[in-house]
Amino acid sequence: MVKFISKRLVQMFLLFVIFLTILFFLLEAQPGDLSQQLIGNPDIPPEAKAQLAARLGLDQPLWGRYWSYITNFFTGDMGVALSQYPTSVSSLIIAALPRTLVLFLSATLLAYYVGFVTGKVLAWRRGKATEYLLTLGGVGLYTVFYPWFALLMIWALGFTLSDWLGFRFFPIGRFIDTNEWAGGPFTTNQVFSRMIWVAGLSMITAAVITFVARRRLEYPAAIRVRNYAFLAGVIFPFAYFNFFSPMRPYAWDILTHTALPVITLTLVAFAGIMLLTRSSMLETLREDYILTARAKGLSEKVIRDKHAARNALLPVVTSLVLALAFVISGGIITETVFSWPGIGRMLFDAVVLEDIPLAMGALSIIAVLALIGHLIADILYMYLDPRIRYQ
Amino acid sequence: MRTPKLSGRWRLVVAFAVFALVAAACGDDDATTTSAPGATTTTAGGTTTPTTQPPTGGFVYKTGIFQDTTTDNFWAYVDPASTVWNAYVLGPTKPALFGVNYPGLELTNDVAVSEDPGVAAADGDGFSVTVAIRDDAAWSDGTPITANDVVFTAQTVFDFCLGGGWNDSYQWALRDDPDTEGCQRTIESEAIGLTNVEAIDDQTVKFTWNLLPGLAIWPHGPGLAAIMPEHFWGPVVAEASGSDDPAEVLYAASGVGDPSGGTTVFDSREAGAFARTLANDTYYDKGREIISGGVTYTTGPFMSEQTFNLYGDQTAAVLALKAGDVDFLYNPLGLQRGLLDQIIGDPNLTSFTNATNGFRYMAFNLRREPMSKQGFRDAVAFMLDKEYVANSVLGGVAFPLYATLPEGNANWYNEEVADGFAEIYVNASTDVRHDGESFFVIGEDEEGNPIVTEETYTATGAEARLHLAVAALKADGFSWPEGQEPDFADLAIVPGSGIMLDGTPLTQQLVILAPGPAYDPLRATYSLIIAQALLDLGFNARAKPTDFNVLVDAVFVPDDAGNLDYDMFLLGWSLGNPVLPTYHESFWAAKNDTLVNDGNNNTGFDNADFNALVEEFNVAQTFEEAYDIMWQMEQILFEVKPYIVLFDTGIIEAIRTASVSFPFLESLSGLQFGNGFPGIVAAA
Structure with missing residues (x-):
């Protein structure tokens, strides 16, 4: 295992260097390059232009600039965002990252959960009305024109529903209520980071408890421990913010603003996972061991959940891990429509404004996470399917 | 089946895990400092939440913005961070001598005692003006605004070689002073510039120039420039003075706690989230009655605070406006026309359209043939039926322009002259074909075949335009092979071909750069119409939709060979100070040639008469004098045509009249141009 991971890490590094190289030359090749941007930007003082040009190696030939870019990157210097001079690229990415993570991590996990459960049911009830209804509805949502659907959700749930109910259940766009936050003791990033930290720690603790319980306890005690652990893992973050943290009103404000985009993203995304799970389940249900399980007289629920669904999980998990890796890139449309200033919007603005250092920085970070996601997927394969062995 | 319960050991493990989570999660909550009202708070992550003044009474003026603010430092906002979004937040926080x-866009006094700025008088080797400062003017922290603040601001601009808006306002002449070493000043020694700014006493400041300043320099230079509080920024400036790059240190300093001399006080901002200002309740002009443009109103502020909420999408922002989340949406481009349907009919909202302070135009590279030929530019102007394009092709969303000065700038607009410009093209007509013949009516013989009669007529419309255009080309050396001249027959243009200049065939393809349809469908459409007009005349031309930034680079940034590589382009200008339009010098004076002085005159326009008028304008002492000179410049631009002004659109805005009210809604470039008027907005 260690040998495999080491080998993969070396491969990942080489792949990343190749990625950076392609990225650099692609952006260099486009019209309106960085040097012109620097020279033509009237907002940057001449002396600062010269300093920046020298530091970024723009006064050097192409290969010199390439080498400068690579070395700067690996020493943690991603440069200065030209569109927000003199703010550094890394600080902008760090500022946008927690917002994107909270929104898209929540939406991705929820979409996969809903998609997996419905996909499982779909395969099990093949040919029944449930299948047709879920498939039709899911595919309809999956293929809907997303910007229109997002605006429709804002209009329906954020605006019209408020009119009917007489109070606002879902805020219209944005990720916080300025009136709550202005003059408050916390920045949004502090609260976002704390939310990620607490939720992540809860889930990791639950996972560790489950892992140990499976090793040490017999069925069904292990299952019971797992259920309690994950229930506690879900409840704990809420309990923590509600009873122990002065961030409570701010975390609640973020959660209420997160609800609508998460629901929208989940509705659009779950059908893909549902169909993936369905086809995987249908394959599995044809296996001999399912027949054996039935012959043993096991209950339908046990056959479905323990024998079929678990074996059908492999492609879903692969898809999830890769999706998680790209969570950081956010979604330009979601972040724009819901006024959620995350990485996706930042990347879009950087490209539109030709802020090449910022675009390079954001894309590079996304690439790093994608590579890590691939590695985790490979490792999970071995865990989920003992038949898989890497050489 | 055995169903064992959790053992005590496992309960212990779960309890320990929960405890560990609580301990870890509670770890650094206290790392964030909280503050009592009135204190200043600095938090991690580069954001600040200061409270310079608690809100008192009034209401919250809730506004929406579409791009983030990037600084809380007023010095930086005027120079490297001079975005319109920063202006909305920080603009109303600083005083000036005049405002x-x-x-009505009339000049008035701000912290100056008199509304009359006076004129500079001879004083020793130069010229000077003395301004008395009101003794009731004070910063929001109670410190009086004095002449020393003015001197401090002007001297910092000089010492630190500040650029951007600072250099525009406080234009110093070069002096034989060691302090200027290394300064990137571009003012020529013979140009008008400040030689001294001096505080005679706390309430009197004196400006001295090397030459007699015109209106553009006084009062529209330092008279309208922001004044910075010395008691707050003095220590920062002193610290920055010792650094390698004082300007950068100054711009990087935090503006938290910076006292205001305007209607609002900057309170806090968080990157990517919001900004907030508070009402300056000690504003020295609160309660002042203003009579302007036929409107009488009283100055506030009447609100307690203003919030700037960041939206990413106009549709969602309009829903927020309808729902009452915001009272007004800032946008320099205004609302999209398609969103008007959502606003019209809502009893809580009012939409309105104002003329803008700008124009969209096509420009020629006068360094290249055939664009350098007057006949070519005249021909293009004749071929463009701006009225038809604006009203029919563009569906009435744009209005045609014939002068660069916007009609909305009522004080400076000369309707008679501008209408005269329009008349030449709107009612274009001619009695003579381009070949010198008359236009003969086509009749029919007895068998119904068309014959040329002896009856003549005056051509109008497209026919007249074509013949006038071809005549203009012929007069400047253009020609076509026999039988290949453009003509007009059967109510349509018969395109020409094989056009030559001075007998040499013109085969080069003329490229018209224009923003793409996604960025600006109006200019993209117009570029196609211009290309078709050139094709009709026999030129090889095409419109090239180009990314906006790439286009700007192409037409303003010289290539490696030091040339500007373009033929024609379509762009737009949003003009600056409407009280004194000084843009003619920036865009068309030879001294601002992009290739010579990195200026905005990228067409290479160099007209001796125009250049002389620019200098005359700069020393004009009265409005009447400046007005007359400016329209002489307009006349030259209209005739020589480095630009052909095409059109502009009004700016559409909406307010939530159920929540807020303004004494007026009709204002050049809309409410956003006055930074949303936080000083006069009142609760509905």
Whole structure:
């Protein structure tokens, strides 16, 4: 295992260097390059232009600039965002990252959960009305024109529903209520980071408890421990913010603003996972061991959940891990429509404004996470399917 | 089946895990400092939440913005961070000696005692003006605004070689002073510039120039420039003075706690989230009655605080406006026309359209043939039926322009002259074909075949335009092979071909760069119409939709060979100070040639008469004098045509009248141009 991971890490590094190289030359090749941007930007003082040009190696030939870019990157210097001079690229990415993570991590996990459960049911009830209804509805949502659907959700749930109910259940766009936050003791990033930290720690603790319980306890005690652990893992973050943290009103404000985009993203995304799970389940249900399980007289629920669904999980998990890796890139449309200033919007603005250092920085970070996601997927394969062995 | 319960050991493990989570999660909550009202708070992550003044009474003026603010430092906002979004937040926080009344755009006094700025008089080797400062003017922290603040601001601009808006306002002449070493000043020694700014006493400041300053320099230079509080920024400036790059240190300093001399006080901002200002309840002009542009109103502020909420999408922002989340949406481009349907009919909202302070135009590279030929530019102007394009092709969303000065700038607009410009093209007509013949009516013989009669007529419309255009080309050396001249027959243009200049065939393809349809469908459409007009005349031309930034680079940034590589382009200008339009010098004076002085004159326009008028304008002492000179410049631009002004659109805005009210809605470039008028907005 260690040998495999080491080998993969070396491969990942080489792949990343190749990625950076392609990225650099692609952006260099486009019209309106960085040097012109620097020279033509009237907002940057001449002396600062010269300093920046020298530091970024723009006064050097192409290969010199390439080498400068690579070395700067690996020493943690991603440069200065030209569109927000003199703010550094890394600080902008760090500022946008927690917002994107909270929104898209929540939406991705929820979409996969809903998609997996419905996909499982779909395969099990093949040919029944449930299948047709879920498939039709899911595919309809999956293929809907997303910007229109997002605006429709804002209009329906954020605006019209408020009119009917007489109070606002879902805020219209944005990720916080300025009136709550202005003059408050916390920045949004502090609260976002704390939310990620607490939720992540809860889930990791639950996972560790489950892992140990499976090793040490017999069925069904292990299952019971797992259920309690994950229930506690879900409840704990809420309990923590509600009873122990002065961030409570701010975390609640973020959660209420997160609800609508998460629901929208989940509705659009779950059908893909549902169909993936369905086809995987249908394959599995044809296996001999399912027949054996039935012959043993096991209950339908046990056959479905323990024998079929678990074996059908492999492609879903692969898809999830890769999706998680790209969570950081956010979604330009979601972040724009819901006024959620995350990485996706930042990347879009950087490209539109030709802020090449910022675009390079954001894309590079996304690439790093994608590579890590691939590695985790490979490792999970071995865990989920003992038949898989890497050489 | 055995169902064992959790053992005590496992309960212990779960309890320990929960405890560990609580301990870890509670770890650094206290790392964030909280503050009592009135204190200043600094938090991690580069954001600040200061409270310079608690809100008192009034209401919250809730506004929406579409791009983030990037600084809380007023010095930086005027120079490297001079975005319109920063202006909305920080603009109303600083005083000046003189200000502008809206909506009439009249000059008035701010912290100066008199509304009359006076004129500079001879004083020793130069010329000077003395301004008395009101003794009731004070910063929001109670410190009086004095002449020393003015001197401090001007001297910092000089010492630190500040650029951007600072250099525009406080234009120093070069001096034989060691302090200027290394300064990137571009003012020529013979140009008008400040030689001294001096505090005679706390309430009197004196400006001295090397030459007699015109209106553009006084009062529209330091008279309208922001004044910075010395008691707050003095220590920062002193610290920055010792650094390698004082300007950068100054711009990087935090503006938290910076006292205001305007209607609002900057309170806090968080990157990517919001900004907030508070009402300056000690504003020295609160309760002042203003009469401007036929409107009488009283200055506030009447609100307690203003919030700037960041939206990413106009549709969602309009829903927020309808729902009452915001009262007004800032946008320099206004609302999209398609969103008007959502606003019209809502009893809580009012939409309105104002003329803008700008124009969209096509420009020629006068360094290249055939664009350098007057006949070519005249021909293009004749071929463009701006009225038809604006009203029919563009569906009436744009209005045609014939002068660069916007009609909305009522004080400076000369309707008679501008209408004269329009008349030449709107009612274009001619009695003579381009070949010198008359236009003969086509009749029919007895068998119904068309014959040329002896009856003549005056051509109008497209026919007249074509013949006038071809005549203009012929007069400047253009020609076509026999039988290949453009013509007009059967109510349509018969395109020409094989056009030559001085007998040499013109085969080069003329490229018209224009923003793409996604960025600006109006200019993209117009570029196609211009290309078709050139094709009709026999030129090889095409419109090239180009990314906006790439286009700007192409037409303003010289290539490696030091040339500007373009033929024609379509762009737009949003003009600056409408009280004194000084843009003619920036865009068309030879001294601002992009290739010579990195200026905005990228067409290479160099007209001796125009250049002389620019200098005359700069020393004009009265409005009447400046007005007359400016329209002489307009006449030259209209005739020589480095630009052909095409059109502009009004700016559409909406307010939530159920929540807020303004004494006026009709104002040049809309409410956003006055930074949303936080000083006069009142609760509905």
